[in-house]
Amino acid sequence: MLGNYEILKKEGAQYERRLRLFQSWHENVFKWHENFVFTPNKVVNWTEISKPMNEWKVGLVSSCGVHLRSQKPFDTDAHEGDWSYREFSSDINPKELMITDSHYDHSEADEDINCMYPITRLHELVNEGVIGSLSKTFYGFMGWIANPKDLIADTAPQVANRLKEEGVDVILLTPGCAVCHQTLAIIQNTIEGVGIPTIMTTLKPQLTEQMRVPRAAYIRFPYGFAAGPANQPELQKQMIKEILSLIPEIKEPETIIKMPYRWRGQIG
Template identity: 40%
Template structure:
């Protein structure tokens, strides 16, 4: 008599064949015009102020508060998971802090929150980013009145960590979007909105010392947020930069 086999089942598994788990949708529609929105920025690319404690590149779910009026030459990167050379040339390639202030002066957006946040997402502690780091950052940004939270990630694991934090912000009532160099990872992790320029990791916000490209990526991302009308949408952006090493 043939042996009876029992189907092996577990979350994410079906008969030993891995089935990727997709997070549930989380969505906060953008209801204000951009010129009335208060904008925040977070990055999992290891950005922090030069006078702050560097991240532990072996794994670190802590974060650093970065005042949004911080001069860009007072910022630096601590991350071992990708080539940092573009950020060392121009931190705006990952955290476009100068471009964001210019958008406020231009009247394209209403204002910036007092505090941006940097963390090193390469450690990959999903539980900590989802249940500690993410909720703490979301609570603080909500208290500062953020309407929009933009973000960048560094390495592949950074994109995952960044998306986990963004989902916490979205659940707290803020509209979010990741500017992704690795959009498939952000999509698989359940990013509410994604824009995708053709850039290497480490330069998600555009080529270093190219303010025109950086501004274009930011404006197109913000405009896309007005167009997106449901969870999980992605828009490819018409900007390309190759880092020749």
């Protein structure tokens, strides 16, 4: 346990259950995407935060396929995926954002982008003095990347270095679909590697733990709700605040915290 939060242990019946789920997914993913390359992080990077939370400059990165409506959409049909990224000001009107990704249902995020990309909630946390400020630039990837070799060699380090140059203290990351979890874990570990503490939300802990990431918060929601339920701003804000506050509390890499939130929306 970490305070009142449960840490997912890498042993016991629940771990074995998650491992079976991962193995089942890993066997089946090739039926849908024959060129998929499972690429776990070989070394897990680790950076500790020394500043208090109310002084943090926080950045936001997602693999949910978010971009400005005026920007070129991601290529969802690319054989090996689209490892490019989109950057935009953290001060933009959230209505200017949209999602291009055909691998999960983001219809509710199309109405309330904050359930995937909590830009408004982060501004509110700044206004309330919970965190210090936001990075000038936020980033979006489209996480369906079958073979992440160019992500690892090119675009993930580019974004990590830009965040470092901007002096960002902490990065929050949110995933889209299953393969997006792999993409995000690679981006997260790359950012952590340049010396910025990170935390990702995960909807698929069995994959995230095999990918090996510095820190993750498991929320028991379906794809499309990586930052909370749609149109529930207070709950979204509470979740984001709690998830960020875990960063200094987690003392070891590869820690996944099970958040005390349960999906109550529609299933179909």
